[in-house]
Amino acid sequence: GAVVSQHPSRVICKSGTSVKIECRSLDFQATTMFWYRQFPKQSLMLMATSNEGSKATYEQGVEKDKFLINHASLTLSTLTVTSAHPEDSSFYICSASALSGGAVEETQYFGPGTRLLVL
Amino acid sequence: AQSVTQLGSHVSVSEGALVLLRCNYSSSVPPYLFWYVQYPNQGLQLLLKYTTGATLVKGINGFEAEFKKSETSFHLTKPSAHMSDAAEYFCAVILQGAQKLVFGQGTRLTINP
Numbered sequence: 001g002a003v004v005s006q007h008p009s010r011v012i013c014k015s016g017t018s019v020k021i022e023c024r025s026l027d028f029q030a031t032t033m034f035w036y037r038q039f040p041k042q043s044l045m046l047m048a049t050s051n052e053g054s055k056a057t058y059e060q061g062v063e064k065d066k067f068l069i070n071h072a073s074l075t076l077s078t079l080t081v082t083s084a085h086p087e088d089s090s091f092y093i094c095s096a097s098a099l100s101g102g103a104v105e106e107t108q109y110f111g112p113g114t115r116l117l118v119l
Numbered sequence: 120a121q122s123v124t125q126l127g128s129h130v131s132v133s134e135g136a137l138v139l140l141r142c143n144y145s146s147s148v149p150p151y152l153f154w155y156v157q158y159p160n161q162g163l164q165l166l167l168k169y170t171t172g173a174t175l176v177k178g179i180n181g182f183e184a185e186f187k188k189s190e191t192s193f194h195l196t197k198p199s200a201h202m203s204d205a206a207e208y209f210c211a212v213i214l215q216g217a218q219k220l221v222f223g224q225g226t227r228l229t230i231n232p
Binding site: 004006032034041042043044046049091093095097106107108109110111112113115 | 151153160161164165170213215218219220222223225227
């Protein structure tokens with residue numbers, strides 16, 4: 001149980017285009033999903049917290065208009081990198097916390113990540 | 120604010136030897152504690168977690184960790200390393216009732232044949 005998927009696993013795009021990454025909780029409901037960015041040989045950096053049906057909460061220094069997050073259902077959150085540039089190239093990982101007994105569990109389950117390369 | 124320190128960015132052990140990955144945290148109240156493993160080009164997999172109860176917790180793949188409040192530590196151990204244990208390991212904490220995980224910088228574990 002507690003499986004999170006991401007799609008696509010890898011994407012290459014041209015500078016200036018937009019890229020959408022999907023994060024799905026496959027076997028549980030997730031009112032809260034998280035988006036992280038990871039640079040090579042570094043830890044995860046939280047970009048934003050996404051709550052179903054409401055606006056995402058972005059971390060300091062993360063551009064809201066650059067990284068659009070939508071959490072339209074209890075099993076799906078999307079991250080859209082708008083007008084991508086080479087410096088946006090990175091490994092993007094989502095995670096989800098399960099809803100259990102009306103409360104959000106503390107454990108985050110992670111997706112397999114999406115490798116974005118902007119040329 | 121909480122913080123997590125993983126001592127040693129890189130640990131190398133021989134196959135069959137003891138694995139010890141260190142994690143210390145700083146928090147005003149005891150947090151929930153997690154160890155995650157990341158294989159190359161993959162997401163994070165939960166190894167084990169401590170929330171309440173027994174302070175020695177057992178996880179997957181033969182790993183275990185002990186929560187020591189007096190030392191503010193949550194070190195990860197495995198009695199006998201296997202080649203497949205080579206990966207990046209992250210210690211993380213979260214305050215009760217909070218949403219955000221705070222990660223350590225990670226420890227790369229290398230297993231020598």
